[in-house]
Amino acid sequence: MTAFLALVLAPLFSGSVKWLKARLTHREGLSPLMEYRNLIKLWRKVWIAPHPTTPLFLLGPILALLGTLGALALLPILPGPTFKGDFLLALYLLGLGRFFPMLAALDAGSSFGAQGGYREGVVTVLAEPGTLMALAGAVLLGEGFSLSGLPELGVENSLVLLLALASLALGLLAEGARMPVDDPTTHLELTMIHEAQILDHSGPLLALYELAGSLKMLFYAGLMALLLPGFKPLVFLGVGVAWVLALAYLETYGVKLRYLRLPDFLSYNTLFGVLALLGAIWRF
Secondary structure (H helix, E strand, O other): HHHHHHHHHHHHHHHHHHHHHHHHOOOOOOOOOOHHHHHHHHHHHHOOOOOOOOOOHHHHHHHHHHHHHHHOOOOOOOOOOOOHHHHHHHHHHHHHHHHHHHHHHHOOHHHHHHHHHHHHHHHHHHHHHHHHHHHHHHHHHHHOOOOOHHOOOOOOHHHHHHHHHHHHHHHHHHOOOOOOOOOOOOOOOOOOOOOHHHHOOOOOHHHHHHHHHHHHHHHHHHHHHHHOOOOOOOHHHHHHHHHHHHHHHHHHHHHOOHHHHHHHHHHHHHHHHHHHHHHHHHHH
């Protein structure tokens, strides 16, 4: 149910960010609903694969979408399956959806694709430990060692959960290929990361990548919603709106960091995650 809700909202989320960025620069901008039309238009086009490629080129976007949807299906925003250790499965389903697109980029054999796949891999390696430790810290404070038992932010656990939320927020910027880690609108060779990775894909395969990218950001928004008090579907929508405002402002007035500065930036993601985990173990 959560995955279906996210699938419906994902194009509206990315479309709203684009519309708001246009409004902040005093342009009218396209309607937030335009993303639905773009996806339908891409789906109707014919996809072309560079020659020669293997089935990995096709599997990359399909598994990117299925991995992200599988991870979203485990978030208990709406009723769904829950079991001990489900947070680990959710994170590694997300990882599956990152691994195969990198292979697909390398499979295409172009210099841009290989460069993008390599850079995306480095960003993933830097961001994943912090996210994993932040979530593990939150799970240790809860019950049942599962996503459904995550505690809500309160006086007694405020420090640990605020550290976990900070780590997840930085993880969203990295995994969602947003500023200052990546620039989703750039077409410059020296600055492209995610866009370079998917440059060889077109038509329906590109539509799957676009949808998977928006769903990945909603996954992180869902994780943060689980740690906040309130009726979860409404909190999820509220966190989504807050991220639309934050991303639009950040990408209008912010700048992308140099690639060599990313380890410094993402070290804060790891630091917050480590502190959240230690705080959960030592109960400070």
